[in-house]
Amino acid sequence: MRERSTSGTATDDGAGGGAGGANAPEAGRGMLRILGRPSGLLRWTSLRLRLVVVFALVALTAAVSASGIAYWLNRNTVLDRTQNAVLNDFRKSLEDSTRSLPLHPRCAELQDAARQMAGGPQNYAVLLIGVDREGKDCAATTSKDLLTLKNVPVPLRTAVNEVRPVDESNRYSHHLYWQRKQVEDTPYLVAGAKVIGGGPTGYMMKSLATERQDLNSLAWSLGIATALALVGSALLAQAAATTVLRPVQRLGHAARQLGEGRLDTRLRVTGTDELADLSRTFNRTAERLEHRVEELSGREAASRRFVADMSHELRTPLTAITAVSEVLEEEADSLDPMIAPAVQLVVSETRRLNDLVENLMEVTRFDAGTARLVLDDVDVADQVTACIDARAWLDAVELDADRGIVARLDPRRLDVILANLIGNALKHGGSPVRVSVCMEGMAGDGEGGRTGSTALSAGGGTGGAVEADAAADAGDGGPERSGQAPDEGRPGGGKLVIRVRDHGPGIPEEVLPHVFDRFYKASASRPRSEGSGLGLSIALENAHIHGGEITAANLPEGGAVFTLWLPMDAAPLADDDRRNGDTGDEGTEGGR
Secondary structure, three states: OOEEEOOOOOEOOOOOOOOOOOOHHHHHHHHHHHHHOOOOOOOOOOHHHHHHHHHHHHHHHHHHHHHHHHHHHHHHHHHHHHHHHHHHHHHHHHHHHHHOOOOOOOHHHHHHHHHHHHOOOOOOEEEEEEEOOOOOEEEEEOOOOOOOHHHOOHHHHHHHHOOOOOOOOOOOOOOEEEEEEEEOOEEEEEEEEEOOOOOOEEEEEEEOHHHHHHHHHHHHHHHHHHHHHHHHHHHHHHHHHHHHHHHHHHHHHHHHHHHOOOOOOOOOOOOOOHHHHHHHHHHHHHHHHHHHHHHHHHHHHHHHHHHHHHHHHHHHHHHHHHHHHHHHHHOHHHOOOOOHHHHHHHHHHHHHHHHHHHHHHHHHHHHHOOOOOOOEEEEHHHHHHHHHHHOOOOOOEEEEOOOOOEEEEOHHHHHHHHHHHHHHHHHHOOOOEEEEEEEEOOOOOOOOOOOEEOOOOOOOOOOOOOOOOOOOOOOOOOOOOOOOOOOOOOOOOOEEEEEEEOOOOOOOOOOHHHOOOOOOOOOOOOOOOOOOOOHHHHHHHHHHHOOOEEEEEEOOOOOEEEEEEEEOEOHHHHHHHHHOOOOOOOOOOOOO
């Protein structure tokens, strides 16, 4: 008898109970859940976490693959060893037990032979089937509940009863066949063979529960080993990530310091790897940037000094020219009519040049940070009326202001702001120009906004160049505070709001963001105008040093509106300036 498995019908149900790495993915997912918690060690968006995840996935793949291969090899080894031992014992027992039986044994003789075969060391159930002397079939089994002819798979019975031709390649007509099957969740090995030369057919059934338990224990062991490998790889990845990311974190911190203006920031370079090269590159870049910024700062400071010195030096000849032009203007009626237009041109251009020099000097004070506030209690309605009256605008301006609104401000700087805003509205807007004054107690009332302008509507129009310089000269004042909120430095939280509205075509949308820029003119085709392009810029700077703000916008019903916010009391700002050691500029420029 030769061993053969039934071709195409063998089932291998369960000696192993499941894949060895079945628990490893669960352990990996649990690890990722722990790492992904907000209170965990890592953040999902961090490079450190990505490194750990990559390390863990590689380790998990390798561990699962190795565990699966080890389990499969051990499973085949255990099952083959048990199977070969059982089949060899069954074949020998069948030969020994049936050798003494007659060709047609009685049922009792078959039963005794079956008991003898089942009593061997392998402990399997036996079924013997034969034909007695009367020609009746006789089946003898050692376990009627487990092994009967009905319980033997049909493909196995067919293979056992098949008679094969005997030739050089096949010396026996019958062979030993086996098959694995599952009975009530217990794996069994079923084998059968027919005694050659006449005799009974024998079947045996061996439980593989012990082997399955051993293989399950092996699977658990491999799963635990995989989980430990995953944890170990995560710890190694954490250590590697720390080594790699520490220089990157230092580089990020240095870059932030560089962005905050600390141009002397440098990195300590150690080693010769790629990160060291990156640090050296950063240091070279920072050094070049520092040199470039120093160079540009020097040029800017030189430009400011040049403008300041030039403006200061021009005042002396301008004073003489202005005196001469005033004399010529007084004698204009007695001059030759052919000369009178030239005299008027000289007078107007002299005044314009004088205003430009005064504006440039005021701008240099703001840029140098030497302006400071000279505060006084100001009745706002009286201040607005005086500003309008001094410039003969009473017929063109409507005032909506209640008397009794008193604020502690710098009156000369407030006059400069009002003169520029009202003069700009008269020059480039449409009459009538309306000025309204009110107090607002909560921050954010009215049209708030950033430095510059914000459109309230799509209205615009084709208004001309937006620059006004009326009475742009200012007294001495406090340090420049660009971009301050309107409420800064206001003790009571209240604020003064002055709106200057015209009824013109409005400000073009593309001009709105630039109305407070220096020397900006809306129409490039008209680069020459009566103003210098510094009026609104100076007005904004004067609002800033009060802790206020100015915004420009277009109204839905047409026209433009400039809104000025000022604190009701700017004294805290002036006190801060004194504590910070700021010095004024009175007398240094021949203040007016």
